[in-house]
Amino acid sequence: MENLVYVALFAPFVGSLFAALFGMSQRQIFVGVIASGLLAVSFISSLLLAINLYTTGNVIHVTMMDWINAGDISIPFGFVIDQISVTMMTVVTLVSTIVHIYAIGYMDHDKAFNRFFSYLSAFVFSMLILVMSDNFAGLFIGWEGVGVCSWLLVGFWYHKPDQTREENPSISPSWAANEAFIMNRIADLGMLVGIFILYWNTGSLQYDVVFAALPNLDDAVLVTAAIALFIGAMGKSAQFPLHTWLTDAMEGPTPVSALIHAATMVTAGVFLVIRSNPLYGMEAVAGVSFFIACLGTFVAFYAASMALVERDLKRIIAYSTLSQLGYMFAAAGLGAYWIALFHLAAHAFFKALLFLGGGNVMHAMHDELDLFKMGELRKKMRGTFIYMTIASIALAGLPPLAGFWSKDAIIETAFNEHTYVLWFMLVLTAGMTAFYSFRQVFLTFFGEDRHTALGFHPHEMYKFVLAAMSPLAVLAIITGWFMGGYKAFIYQIGEGVQYEMSEHTHHLATYLGLIVIFVAVSGIILAYFKYARTGKNAFKRNEEKEQGFFYKLLINQYYVPKIYEEYITKPYAMISEVFWTKVDLKIVDATVDNIAKFFYVSGDKTRAMQTGNLSNYLNWMAVGAVVLLVIAAISAMLV
Amino acid sequence: MIGLSHYLIVSAIIFSIGLVGVLRRRNLLMLFFATEVMLNAVNIAFAAISHYYNDLTGQMFAFFIIAIAASEVAVGLGILIVLFKKHGSLDLDDLANMRG
Numbered sequence: 001m002e003n004l005v006y007v008a009l010f011a012p013f014v015g016s017l018f019a020a021l022f023g024m025s026q027r028q029i030f031v032g033v034i035a036s037g038l039l040a041v042s043f044i045s046s047l048l049l050a051i052n053l054y055t056t057g058n059v060i061h062v063t064m065m066d067w068i069n070a071g072d073i074s075i076p077f078g079f080v081i082d083q084i085s086v087t088m089m090t091v092v093t094l095v096s097t098i099v100h101i102y103a104i105g106y107m108d109h110d111k112a113f114n115r116f117f118s119y120l121s122a123f124v125f126s127m128l129i130l131v132m133s134d135n136f137a138g139l140f141i142g143w144e145g146v147g148v149c150s151w152l153l154v155g156f157w158y159h160k161p162d163q164t165r166e167e168n169p170s171i172s173p174s175w176a177a178n179e180a181f182i183m184n185r186i187a188d189l190g191m192l193v194g195i196f197i198l199y200w201n202t203g204s205l206q207y208d209v210v211f212a213a214l215p216n217l218d219d220a221v222l223v224t225a226a227i228a229l230f231i232g233a234m235g236k237s238a239q240f241p242l243h244t245w246l247t248d249a250m251e252g253p254t255p256v257s258a259l260i261h262a263a264t265m266v267t268a269g270v271f272l273v274i275r276s277n278p279l280y281g282m283e284a285v286a287g288v289s290f291f292i293a294c295l296g297t298f299v300a301f302y303a304a305s306m307a308l309v310e311r312d313l314k315r316i317i318a319y320s321t322l323s324q325l326g327y328m329f330a331a332a333g334l335g336a337y338w339i340a341l342f343h344l345a346a347h348a349f350f351k352a353l354l355f356l357g358g359g360n361v362m363h364a365m366h367d368e369l370d371l372f373k374m375g376e377l378r379k380k381m382r383g384t385f386i387y388m389t390i391a392s393i394a395l396a397g398l399p400p401l402a403g404f405w406s407k408d409a410i411i412e413t414a415f416n417e418h419t420y421v422l423w424f425m426l427v428l429t430a431g432m433t434a435f436y437s438f439r440q441v442f443l444t445f446f447g448e449d450r451h452t453a454l455g456f457h458p459h460e461m462y463k464f465v466l467a468a469m470s471p472l473a474v475l476a477i478i479t480g481w482f483m484g485g486y487k488a489f490i491y492q493i494g495e496g497v498q499y500e501m502s503e504h505t506h507h508l509a510t511y512l513g514l515i516v517i518f519v520a521v522s523g524i525i526l527a528y529f530k531y532a533r534t535g536k537n538a539f540k541r542n543e544e545k546e547q548g549f550f551y552k553l554l555i556n557q558y559y560v561p562k563i564y565e566e567y568i569t570k571p572y573a574m575i576s577e578v579f580w581t582k583v584d585l586k587i588v589d590a591t592v593d594n595i596a597k598f599f600y601v602s603g604d605k606t607r608a609m610q611t612g613n614l615s616n617y618l619n620w621m622a623v624g625a626v627v628l629l630v631i632a633a634i635s636a637m638l639v
Numbered sequence: 640m641i642g643l644s645h646y647l648i649v650s651a652i653i654f655s656i657g658l659v660g661v662l663r664r665r666n667l668l669m670l671f672f673a674t675e676v677m678l679n680a681v682n683i684a685f686a687a688i689s690h691y692y693n694d695l696t697g698q699m700f701a702f703f704i705i706a707i708a709a710s711e712v713a714v715g716l717g718i719l720i721v722l723f724k725k726h727g728s729l730d731l732d733d734l735a736n737m738r739g
Binding site: 611 | 664667731
């Protein structure tokens, strides 16, 4: 079994290195095929590990090598295959395999085809390190690794210039990549502080040791560590107020958005909270956990509200990702860690499907993403239409698809914890989710044909790409049915992740579910009447409405990017300018320059001493001897 | 009675004369003479102090210095002759060709 662990971990790494060999050369199909094949190997290994774990219940713990051994620090490069990490591994490798195959078709015309696969596989490798590591140091390495790969991939089309948009500030891929990286770095500092606090107080970075030592720690230490770690999670999972990078990251190629910014990397924050459940589940940090739940609920609602008016196809999906991450944090904050993890997995499947479908549309429409320029595409893109509808139903949370079970369980949890405000917000958000996801489906695939007049001639994606997407579609439908089995599986870990509804909630569960379904269905019906009809009822842009206060607020993302721009970026640039011209140039540089200048000038002046005349030299020597004598005499007197 | 201090004063005076010669003279040969004068001033001091302390080490040193001075003059004069053949002069102002 140990070998399987290494195969699962290193297959993507080998794929990445292999693709990197051809990084500078012409597009080679076999590079993509081999990278995808190695990922499939990794997926099969993960699946075998999962099956092994399910049947035997034996957690596998391997130590590859001693990594850091200095003084009291001992950090082995170890991996743990338990129920949490194996869930993540299976999800990550499955989605990555499909995205890799998809990318063979999607990146078909790109010159840097080989390089793309190198980055993509490197990302999967980092992500696997992140989820498999048995200590915080390894987690952090993977954490930074996915950050770097995300930066490389968002900025993959770095040569694209800034594009001025109607609503959003003009952005380019390289700008978006930098934004994502910098925001994550800010959050990573918090996480690093959290890791240091845990290390200082427990003397180890190993999960088991740290978590075993937690009950002996001060409440204040626990709370600080929990807050600091959560700041890291907020950055990676794009929670308010560090959320703006995620929508801008849509500048990257669509397979990247599907893999990194929907299914895997952004869930690392949720994973961190779930992994640290012994910490977040403690009585002392209940306040922090409740804050996580509140923030998650807020973000779920906040992101959904912005998606209501957005016109950019990929940005809508990005908002829905934000919103669903909010749901996951809400569940994790309320203590239902396994429900959060289950939603994470289900969400990964249908969101990746949705993104890949969006990529098909984008490919067909020659990179046009404005929904108002599409319409009636279902006749030309039947396969994509079916996939995106399935994914949207799953996202909207209608039974029996995946999204319903996990999302309903989260909403039920909020009810069960008697946090009725959160419950109400989450139900409302479920309705908004249904509305915006079907608004997007209807605007893209139904209604009047708006694209032909604009000169677009959409065509369906390659057959093998559609075929590669089918596992995701199947999973988006059936994942929810295995919730009971998954519960039994993850309950093996121990009490930390177990969560049961109370008797009272159990009785009301059916009604609660019905409320959610009712809200979701009304959202869909509303979207249908507004956007899907043809003829004289067809959807028309209402310019007047677009000048309204709420519309402008939402389309400008609550002016948060603008506020960041005005009150953080610009002052920061101004301060940097001042520091550069006043402090750096006038003080730091000037000091160094003057030291150099002093030696230069004194050398220049004393050069005259070298006359070439022996007599002068002897005179100077005598002067030197006298000076030395005087100094010796003075120092002798002083002593 | 002539004591240690008299010898030392004589030695200092001769050393100063030699030093002034080293500093002021322009002719290399004269510089050599001046150095010899300084060396011998030191010899006087050595011998006097050695006698004062009843320790023969200082006088031994004086002999060594005389021997070294003799060999130094032998080598130095050889160099001077070569220099004179090459430049036709031993004036230091004429020999200043290493100006920086």
